[in-house]
Amino acid sequence: MFANYWQSTLNRYFSRVFLLWIGSVTVIVTFVMGLIDMAEFSRRTVTATRVGFAEIIQMVCLKIPNHIQMLMPFVVLIAAIICLSRLNRSQEVIVARGFGVSVWQIASGLSLVILGLSLFTLAVINPMASLMSYKQEQMEQRIFAGRDIAVTVFEDGVWIRENTVDRSSIINAQRIVPTHKLFENVSFQNFSKDYDFIDRIDAKSAIIKDKIWYLKDVTVFPNKQERYQKEQLQLKTDLTFEKILNSNLEPKYISFWMLPDYIDVLEKSGLSSLPYRMYWHAFFGRIGFMMSLMFLAAAFTMRPPRQGYATVLTILAIASGLILHFFSDIVYALGLARRLPLLVAVWAPAITVMLLSSTLILHLEEA
Known part of the structure; x- marks a missing residue:
């Protein structure tokens, strides 16, 4: 049932719309973060007369890939809410459900898009982000007095x-x-x-x-x-x-593919590898978290328009996603502090959101 839907023209259409919104939200969020970084670097370089505008722009651009991969859950949530809300208001979701397509199938089909984007992020964006973040850090050290x-x-x-x-x-x-x-x-x-x-x-x-x-x-x-x-x-x-x-390298300066070897070297040297192991596992946890956010967005936005409260439900979806994102940060910090086992700290947010989303979707399907 799910495999047939994933290969259907309808799923390809919904996926194209979803990808379009992911791209649009990514551009907007990246632009806003770039403006914030530019304002911050400009403020810090007021007293540094040798720092030109070109160097500020360079530092801002070097941070973009890292912003993209770190803000991807937020981007996915906003894009999913906008995409499904518009499809629902235009009656396209209503027609699809009238032909026997369930909310589970629609959400799972869009989750395949998230999986593909996650693999692209690991293969392309993450190596770029680690290299460019390290260069940006070196520029920042040189400009802002550096370290001894x-x-x-x-x-x-x-x-x-x-x-x-x-x-x-x-x-x-x-x-x-x-x-x-x-x-x-x-x-x-x-x-x-x-x-x-x-x-x-x-x-x-x-x-x-x-x-x-x-x-x-x-x-x-x-x-x-x-x-x-x-x-x-x-x-x-x-x-x-x-x-x-x-003073050791931060995990974000090491690409996903190089982390296992670096972790082995750290353990042989006697240094703690916990932050690096958590960072590596967090890539997989983030994929699960984004997929669960997809189902959460579906649970809030795919209700029949005649029931009303569309704006309230959209606000609730965004607020719930942000709260759960902060919850994931807290759980991750507890894992770094060794208060929680590594796998629990990485996967608890994704499992929690998925259980909540499943409950809401089951209620939606019965309505």
């Missing part, structure tokens, strides 16, 4: 770049033990402010306390001198253990 620390994770451990008053250091730790705030097998490459090599320091372990590196079992390789060993060594730093953990 950069953390990168590779197969051979965690790499940290630190700039202090009297030196620049490239630090490599093969493993981090968060429970003890301990760095294992640490190597420091120290340079002067003129980028002249000073020395290399290897240590079996290191900790940071009161803005001082405490190194144990140390071997020092001075420039043009013989190496020597020390049991302990202290180096001043502006870092803290928490700053290092929080």
Whole structure:
């Protein structure tokens, strides 16, 4: 029954209309977000005389793909409400239901459009968004004073770049033990402010306390001198253990396809991979959430026009979608805080919305 409807001319027609509204709402929402970003960047660059309008436009454009993928649930909800409301008012839905097409079939057919858009987002928009967001972040750091620390994770451990008053250091730790705030097998490459090599320091372990590196079992390789060993060594730093953990790449800078390998590297290095695992699973949860929003929109907008209250129901549909979207953000935050299991935090919003939508549609079908 569903397969026959999905292949029907009617479903293709409804899907084209739905796609048209998704495109229209996406353009409008993206334009509004671009104006907001432009106003924000303009405000922040008032005192930066070297920043031109072209750079502001570039930063705004670099954020667009990320806006599209993050606002896709909101776009789908608004587009579904507008599309189904217009089809219902023009009697096209009424005629389709008169020929035996159920609300379930119409909503499921449009859900296939959402599935296709989601796959396109993962294949095309997400890699673009991760790359462009990272470039935008680099521009923002350069324009707005930047950071003195950069953390990168590779197969051979965690790499940290630190700039202090009297030196620049490239630090490599093969493993981090968060429970003890301990760095294992640490190597420091120290340079002067003129980028002249000073020395290399290897240590079996290191900790940071009161803005001082405490190194144990140390071997020092001075420039043009013989190496020597020390049991302990202290180096001043502006870092803290928490700053290092929080300076790692944000999940949004890594594409969906590269996240599994990055998660493996993080776990080998001893860093927490929970935000990245949740971000990866959230892509699938977002697809389910958008499909459930499609059924929610159908439950509110596909009632016979003679029953009235069309405007009230449309407002209720938008309000319900926004409330459920905030609910999904709260549940996601609880998952990051380890208050909820990962799969529950990712899938609870989609399941909740689907159960609510199913109840409303069952009531609608009986009416």
